[in-house]
Amino acid sequence: MNRKEQYSIMRGAGSVLVKMGPCPMCHKLIFVDEEDCPHCGYALTEEERQHMIKRIEKNNRYSMAFGALFFGSLFGAVVYFIV
Numbered sequence: 001m002n003r004k005e006q007y008s009i010m011r012g013a014g015s016v017l018v019k020m021g022p023c024p025m026c027h028k029l030i031f032v033d034e035e036d037c038p039h040c041g042y043a044l045t046e047e048e049r050q051h052m053i054k055r056i057e058k059n060n061r062y063s064m065a066f067g068a069l070f071f072g073s074l075f076g077a078v079v080y081f082i083v
């Protein structure tokens, strides 16, 4: 599966947005663990990445609650790894 297919699947799913947020430059959805935006090539700073993660966390509060069992450990591990 290439990157483009991965993106269309993530968009289509609509519910699995826990790890995606808007690019600070072009505002298209990208994965938080991207180093560069695949749409505009903008290189994310660590600060912007953290900001994006916080925003995603807020937006997904309800889905996080429901998906806590599934995503909790995964998201926690990602945050722990980045911080």
Ligand SMILES: [Zn+2]
Pocket: 023, 024, 025, 026, 027, 028, 037, 038, 039, 040, 041, 042
């Ligand atoms: Zn971008």
